[in-house]
Amino acid sequence: MCLALPAKVVAIDEATDTATVALGEVKKEVSLALVSDVHVGDFVLIHVGYALNTISQEEAERTLQLFAEAGLVGEKQS
Numbered sequence: 129m130c131l132a133l134p135a136k137v138v139a140i141d142e143a144t145d146t147a148t149v150a151l152g153e154v155k156k157e158v159s160l161a162l163v164s165d166v167h168v169g170d171f172v173l174i175h176v177g178y179a180l181n182t183i184s185q186e187e188a189e190r191t192l193q194l195f196a197e198a199g200l201v202g203e204k205q206s
Contacts, residue, residue, distance in 0.1 A: 132173040132180055133195070134188035137166060149174060151192075151201070 135149035135156070145160050149172060159178045160166055171188035172179035183191075195201040 130175055132175040133201075134171050134183055134191050135174050136188070137168055137170045137172060137179075140166065140168060147172070147179065149179070 133151060135151040135158075137147045138150045138155065139148040140160070141147070146157050147160050147166060148155055149158055156174070156177075158172075158174050161178065163172065163179045163182060166172060166179065166182060171183050171185055173181045173183055192201060
């Protein structure tokens with residue numbers, strides 16, 4: 129089973145086609161090779177260092193709330 133987490137894009141490096149994403153206080157660099165038209169402030173689903181898809185802020189918040197209820201992440205992340 130694979131698990132993709134929603135995270136907010138906080139910076140983009142167009143030269144390397146990567147983004148810095150944040151999930152709460154944790155920040156990570158991920159590849160944007162599999163998605164297009166991503167902007168700072170967007171939410172993306174991330175898995176093993178890749179952004180897989182963009183999602184709405186509402187969907188990201190709902191997903192993170194479910195993860196929090198299951199004890200997989202801290203309370204509400206944004």
